[in-house]
Amino acid sequence: MTLAIKATGLTKKFGDVVALNGIDIEVEEGTVLGLLGPNGSGKTTIVRILATLIQADSGSASVGGFNVATQQDDVRNVIGLTGQYAAVDEYLTGRENLELFGRLFHLSKFDAAKRAAELLDRFDLSDAADRGIKGYSGGMRRRLDLAASLIGRPNVLFLDEPTTGLDPRSRQGMWKVIEELVSEGTTVLLTTQYLEEADQLANRIVVLDHGNVIAKGTSNELKSQVGGDRIEIVVDRVSDLAKTAELINGIGSAPATIEEVTKTVLLPVSGGSKAIVDVVRKLDENNIVIADIALRRPTLDDVFLSLTGHITEATPTLDTPKGRRGRKARR
Amino acid sequence: MSLTTQAKKTQETAPRPRMGWLITDSISVSRRHLLKITRVPESLFFALIQPVMFVLLFAFIFGGAIDVGSGGATGYREYLIPGILAQTVMFAVAGITVGITEDASKGIMDRFRSLPMRPGAVLTGHTLASLLQNILVISILSITGLAVGWRIHNGFADAALAYLMFAVFAYAITWVGAWIGLHMPNSEVAGTAGLVWIFPVTFASNIFTPVATMPGWLQPFVLWNPVSCLALAARQLFGNPTPLLGDSFPERYPVELAFGYAFLLLAIFAPLAVRAFKTRNK
Numbered sequence: 001m002t003l004a005i006k007a008t009g010l011t012k013k014f015g016d017v018v019a020l021n022g023i024d025i026e027v028e029e030g031t032v033l034g035l036l037g038p039n040g041s042g043k044t045t046i047v048r049i050l051a052t053l054i055q056a057d058s059g060s061a062s063v064g065g066f067n068v069a070t071q072q073d074d075v076r077n078v079i080g081l082t083g084q085y086a087a088v089d090e091y092l093t094g095r096e097n098l099e100l101f102g103r104l105f106h107l108s109k110f111d112a113a114k115r116a117a118e119l120l121d122r123f124d125l126s127d128a129a130d131r132g133i134k135g136y137s138g139g140m141r142r143r144l145d146l147a148a149s150l151i152g153r154p155n156v157l158f159l160d161e162p163t164t165g166l167d168p169r170s171r172q173g174m175w176k177v178i179e180e181l182v183s184e185g186t187t188v189l190l191t192t193q194y195l196e197e198a199d200q201l202a203n204r205i206v207v208l209d210h211g212n213v214i215a216k217g218t219s220n221e222l223k224s225q226v227g228g229d230r231i232e233i234v235v236d237r238v239s240d241l242a243k244t245a246e247l248i249n250g251i252g253s254a255p256a257t258i259e260e261v262t263k264t265v266l267l268p269v270s271g272g273s274k275a276i277v278d279v280v281r282k283l284d285e286n287n288i289v290i291a292d293i294a295l296r297r298p299t300l301d302d303v304f305l306s307l308t309g310h311i312t313e314a315t316p317t318l319d320t321p322k323g324r325r326g327r328k329a330r331r
Numbered sequence: 332m333s334l335t336t337q338a339k340k341t342q343e344t345a346p347r348p349r350m351g352w353l354i355t356d357s358i359s360v361s362r363r364h365l366l367k368i369t370r371v372p373e374s375l376f377f378a379l380i381q382p383v384m385f386v387l388l389f390a391f392i393f394g395g396a397i398d399v400g401s402g403g404a405t406g407y408r409e410y411l412i413p414g415i416l417a418q419t420v421m422f423a424v425a426g427i428t429v430g431i432t433e434d435a436s437k438g439i440m441d442r443f444r445s446l447p448m449r450p451g452a453v454l455t456g457h458t459l460a461s462l463l464q465n466i467l468v469i470s471i472l473s474i475t476g477l478a479v480g481w482r483i484h485n486g487f488a489d490a491a492l493a494y495l496m497f498a499v500f501a502y503a504i505t506w507v508g509a510w511i512g513l514h515m516p517n518s519e520v521a522g523t524a525g526l527v528w529i530f531p532v533t534f535a536s537n538i539f540t541p542v543a544t545m546p547g548w549l550q551p552f553v554l555w556n557p558v559s560c561l562a563l564a565a566r567q568l569f570g571n572p573t574p575l576l577g578d579s580f581p582e583r584y585p586v587e588l589a590f591g592y593a594f595l596l597l598a599i600f601a602p603l604a605v606r607a608f609k610t611r612n613k
């Protein structure tokens with residue numbers, strides 16, 4: 001397997017702030033790597049180094065087989081970048097922006113116009129193509145920005161928080177486009193604060209904190225680090241807790257534990273849905289009233305919490321691992 | 332669009348950079364800035380209104396009090412217009428300082444840097460657009476001048492040389508503005524810092540009053556000031572009044588000196604600005 005991105009021992013300081021503290025990253029061609037981390041953990045800094053915008057203090061990196069420090073032109077020829085903040089000209093129309101970037105990619109006038117039209121069409125921007133960007137919504141800007149980074153048909157695409165600030169529908173749309181690009185063979189390095197997004201899109205995930213890699217692996221590998229599935233049973237009466245735990249102990253893969261405050265019994269299980277049926281039957285036979293029962297898979301939130309000791313900013317509470325995720329305001 | 336045509340098939344090296352790219356990339360970038368002028372025509376309007384106001388103020392209000400040695404009020408207007416042209420060229424520099432600072436702090440700069448374009452073209456394109464705007468303003472000012480009584484007395488060749496000189500000098504001096512702009516933290520600071528040096532350089536010159544009216548200690552500075560050379564050279568070439576102080580070098584060779592200054596500024600500040608651009612935010 002060829003590596004589209006390979007970085008070894010990247011460090012970067014801004015004044016006294018250590019932004020990166022020795023980062024190793026490898027991304028196989030045609031796959032998606034999710035860079036996950038809280039604010040200030042160094043995600044953007046990594047992207048900027050790999051996209052030749054800034055130079056690392058030490059360490060080396062190659063993108064598409066080219067050294068980012070010494071072969072900048074070759075790197076720039078094969079990459080596309082959608083930065084954290086929209087990188088288009090406010091005063092120009094969508095079409096003018098794309099044509100400008102096409103020309104700067106040294107496409108002929110004709111090809112630049114053709115490519116711009118193709119991309120506008122693909123990103124549902126044809127209707128707004130000849131309006132100034134100033135009148136675009138946040139989601140339209142984001143789409144135009146992604147379109148702009150595809151002008152040169154990049155092998156390697158850097159997406160720095162591509163869906164931050166988008167509503168759920170626009171986010172789904174963005175995911176679909178990214179999935180399409182990957183199916184066409186594009187390698188993607190994606191940073192995100194949305195664990196769900198990394199879960200959905202990334203083949204492999206690297207978790208950053210304070211400029212260090214604190215975990216890497218597939219989403220499933222990371223989840224298994226924090227344990228497998230478990231059943232959560234909330235009972236009606238506190239007095240039932242001990243009895244419930246005793247009754248279902250045989251079903252689980254490990255002994256059940258009790259959380260008195262929440263009137264919950266937690267049971268680690270291996271046989272997912274079969275186990276839940278067994279639990280319900282057993283408790284019903286013994287006339288224990290169940291207020292709530294759920295099979296809970298560990299989420300990346302759990303991974304993150306157990307690795308860093310804090311939750312990502314975008315997640316309001318641990319109890320709502322999916323959905324209801326707060327929208328992070330774009331700064 | 333066929334999805335399978337998205338990514339490049341193989342990892343090809345970039346086509347080798349060609350000299351011509353600097354030119355085509357610059358044209359693309361300058362086109363962007365010119366489009367922007369058409370989207371915000373107010374900026375051009377105010378770039379015009381200011382020098383026109385100066386012409387009217389000096390021609391009709393202050394002008395009567397300034398003696399340029401010949402021709403009374405008409406003589407002063409003839410003296411004034413080349414000075415105002417020089418002033419306009421100087422004040423246009425503040426605009427590019429702010430423009431460059433504003434641009435450099437925006438996301439679009441990251442986009443430019445991640446493209447396989449010539450990095451210098453971001454600046455040459457901007458300065459070229461600024462030159463075109465300058466040429467337009469200079470033309471309109473010249474027409475205003477003609478309307479208040481200014482005339483070109485020498486031949487076409489001399490006049491053409493004068494306008495060429497303004498264009499070359501205008502282009503060169505914008506690089507100073509670009510270089511300053513690349514060192515400014517934000518556009519508010521750039522707005523003041525971009526002007527603060529222009530005032531003394533522009534007004535400690537012969538653009539409004541002859542050198543002879545100024546204190547002796549100041550006169551050498553004023554004589555050698557590039558802005559004075561520019562105005563004096565233009566007056567000579569247009570055949571307008573040129574009240575001289577004496578027989579100093581800058582008064583004998585103003586045209587040569589104006590071109591010399593322009594090339595010197597360009598040779599120093601263009602490379603400095605390109606270097607500042609490449610290392611900014613690194």
Ligand SMILES: Nc1ncnc2c1ncn2[C@@H]1O[C@H](COP(=O)(O)OP(=O)(O)OP(=O)(O)O)[C@@H](O)[C@H]1O
Pocket residue numbers: 014015017018019037038039040041042043044045046084193
């Ligand atoms: N140009 C800069 N000057 C000074 N400090 C910087 C600069 N860029 C980044 N930093 C610092 O480096 C650290 C890493 O920043 P980076 O932008 O890479 O984080 P991030 O993971 O992208 O955060 P976010 O989720 O907020 O985008 C932060 O502490 C930040 O303050």
Ligand SMILES: [Mg+2]
Pocket residue numbers: 043044045084160
């Ligand atoms: Mg960031």
